[in-house]
Ligand SMILES: CC(=O)[C@@H](O)[C@H](O)COP(=O)(O)O
């Protein structure tokens with residue numbers, strides 16, 4: 001049985017901070033906790049609108065991570081320049097729409113090969129391993145190969161959001177067959193988006209997958225699992241305050 005790795009996406013630790021304009025919770029701290037718990041890597045998505053991860057996080061994480069950074073970004077001059085300066089282990093190029101709640105689909109590599117090839121070459125020249133976040137689609141995989149990307153990340157959003165078991169099974173089959181196809185072309189295949197505690201096992205069973213990137217569900221689980229201690233700690237401090245301690 002081959003190993004499958006977990007990249008923990010900490011974007012939504014930063015969401016909690018940004019929503020109040022506080023300096024906590026700190027994604028840098030969260031990354032250290034995730035690494036201590038066994039994360040194989042840390043994923044962050046620096047959105048153009050800086051709605052969660054901000055530049056400061058990227059630069060600090062580059063210094064503090066003990067595993068490796070998977071830096072997700074749109075294919076823009078601003079983001080490519082940051083990536084080339086930070087030099088994370090991985091850059092995953094993703095599509096981005098300003099108004100979306102989260103990433104809605106894969107990058108159209110086939111429709112903009114010259115632009116993506118130039119980005120891949122520019123990042124690779126800095127020693128960065130480039131991944132393309134794409135749908136489980138043969139034309140997109142062929143295009144990823146053509147532009148020289150050594151990695152792809154298959155978008156699992158449609159599987160995660162399936163409205164029926166039959167739809168989920170069909171999506172799973174598509175992801176599995178496209179993972180096999182891409183792997184056969186010599187591409188290292190990751191997957192992610194919308195994976196959670198009840199849908200991850202069938203995806204993790206796909207033998208060609210190297211790594212899963214999971215964020216929202218892990219942060220949500222942490223909020224519930226950590227709540228009991230958080231409430232106890234607050235009550236204890238209130239008691240100490242009342243006692244004049
Ligand atoms: C590219 C991808 O699937 C995820 O990283 C997703 O884009 C995360 O972005 P949000 O955390 O803003 O939803």
Ligand SMILES: NCC(=O)COP(=O)(O)O
Pocket residue numbers: 009043153191192193194195213214215216217
């Ligand atoms: N690339 C997918 C990712 O990093 C995590 O996505 P999600 O688990 O937050 O949906």
